[in-house]
Amino acid sequence: MAGDAKDFKTYVRPYLMVFGVLMLGTFLTVAASWFDFDAHFGSHWVNMTVGLLIAVTKASFVVLWFMHLISEKQLIYLVLGFTCFFFVGLMGLTVWAMQDFPNFTTLVGLD
Amino acid sequence: MEIPYNSKPRPDTGLYNAKVGIWLFLASEVMLFGALFSSYIMLRVGAPEGTWPAPGSLLKVGPGAFNTVVLILSSVTVVLAWASLKFNNFKQYRMFQGITIVCALIFMCVKAYEYHDKFTHYEIVLKEGVTHYEGISHGTGVRSHLNLVDGHLVNQTEDEITLTVHPHHDDHAGHDHGAEAHPEEHDGDHSGHDHAEHAHGGHDAIQVTVRKSDIAKMESYGPWHSTYLAIYFTMTGLHAIHVIGGAFVIFYIWGPGAKMWKTDPERYVNRVEVSGLFWHLVDLVWIFLFPILYLL
Numbered sequence: 414m415a416g417d418a419k420d421f422k423t424y425v426r427p428y429l430m431v432f433g434v435l436m437l438g439t440f441l442t443v444a445a446s447w448f449d450f451d452a453h454f455g456s457h458w459v460n461m462t463v464g465l466l467i468a469v470t471k472a473s474f475v476v477l478w479f480m481h482l483i484s485e486k487q488l489i490y491l492v493l494g495f496t497c498f499f500f501v502g503l504m505g506l507t508v509w510a511m512q513d514f515p516n517f518t519t520l521v522g523l524d
Numbered sequence: 525m526e527i528p529y530n531s532k533p534r535p536d537t538g539l540y541n542a543k544v545g546i547w548l549f550l551a552s553e554v555m556l557f558g559a560l561f562s563s564y565i566m567l568r569v570g571a572p573e574g575t576w577p578a579p580g581s582l583l584k585v586g587p588g589a590f591n592t593v594v595l596i597l598s599s600v601t602v603v604l605a606w607a608s609l610k611f612n613n614f615k616q617y618r619m620f621q622g623i624t625i626v627c628a629l630i631f632m633c634v635k636a637y638e639y640h641d642k643f644t645h646y647e648i649v650l651k652e653g654v655t656h657y658e659g660i661s662h663g664t665g666v667r668s669h670l671n672l673v674d675g676h677l678v679n680q681t682e683d684e685i686t687l688t689v690h691p692h693h694d695d696h697a698g699h700d701h702g703a704e705a706h707p708e709e710h711d712g713d714h715s716g717h718d719h720a721e722h723a724h725g726g727h728d729a730i731q732v733t734v735r736k737s738d739i740a741k742m743e744s745y746g747p748w749h750s751t752y753l754a755i756y757f758t759m760t761g762l763h764a765i766h767v768i769g770g771a772f773v774i775f776y777i778w779g780p781g782a783k784m785w786k787t788d789p790e791r792y793v794n795r796v797e798v799s800g801l802f803w804h805l806v807d808l809v810w811i812f813l814f815p816i817l818y819l820l
Contacts, residue, residue, distance in 0.1 A: 420611070446820065471811050480804045486538045504561075504562065
């Protein structure tokens with residue numbers, strides 16, 4: 414893919430745009446933490462949800478563009494399909510297990 | 525015998541060996557960090573009321589945010605380095621990948637600073653009945669019933685320990701203090717502490733010397749201190765090992781391993797791509813670690 418500097422600039426432009434998006438996302442992550450959404454919406458999970466949504470968006474840009482998953486081979490998608498299945502399963506089991514709190518938890522030695 | 529598909533892609537999959545290998549490895553890495561994220565959720569949800577520190581109370585957001593920017597920058601330089609090789613520009617590749625290595629070093633320096641800050645940050649539980657330190661000692665959060673002195677280590681002798689204390693900045697669990705600190709109202713004659721005051725930003729930082737005979741328990745903010753710090757050190761420690769490993773591989777390919785660019789350039793580009801994929805995973809993990817540990 415040998416080419417001149419102009420071709421290179423065109424080729425890497427999407428990467429530089431993703432860089433801009435990631436920097437903006439980082440700023441938004443910090444800025445969102447300054448606001449107490451939990452108090453405003455009366456829930457313990459709004460700040461967490463907003464923070465994680467921004468993180469997932471940033472992660473998607475890294476995975477799709479920097480790791481080239483936007484145009485990858487079938488076998489890689491297959492491997493990642495299994496990974497997603499097990500990862501989602503792991504998180505699902507985690508959330509499911511949260512139902513155990515506090516009924517099956519004994520709190521001792523807090524000091 | 526030459527190993528097939530070492531640099532050329534296999535016709536049916538369109539992939540060379542290392543590409544399949546690194547994705548399988550990354551899949552296992554996702555599950556490894558996934559298990560730690562799962563542990564984090566369990567620990568946080570199961571933490572008794574008031575024991576999980578308020579966002580920004582234990583860790584400074586500034587260094588964490590700075591490290592996020594550094595890692596994102598390094599992710600871009602990795603991909604630009606790879607693209608440079610695709611355009612046969614080895615010199616430019618060297619420059620970009622050199623920046624990546626510098627970014628990795630900066631990240632580790634900041635991490636070392638953060639770790640040092642926690643390992644020299646002490647919480648001292650005073651013995652029952654010790655009243656010399658009133659005004660600068662008070663419990664925080666769930667430990668509000670305890671008589672605590674909390675600050676950074678300045679000096680330690682056989683009999684005494686000196687800490688820099690920020691009297692108005694101890695609310696680690698996001699709860700009201702047991703007592704407000706007013707060090708200027710104290711009588712130094714009976715206290716055994718030294719009010720050598722010096723300015724630290726907007727806070728009235730003071731140096732407090734505590735007699736060891738007055739101490740019931742003393743502990744730094746290492747992984748042993750609390751559930752939060754245990755998971756913080758575990759997750760960021762494992763991530764830091766990945767940063768060191770990734771930086772070492774990138775450095776090897778950039779330096780001693782660069783001879784391959786002349787003998788087998790296609791395989792060399794593949795190596796750069798594969799090491800870059802690993803580096804992006806390191807960035808990806810940090811994208812989640814930063815908000816959950818520093819901000820939320």
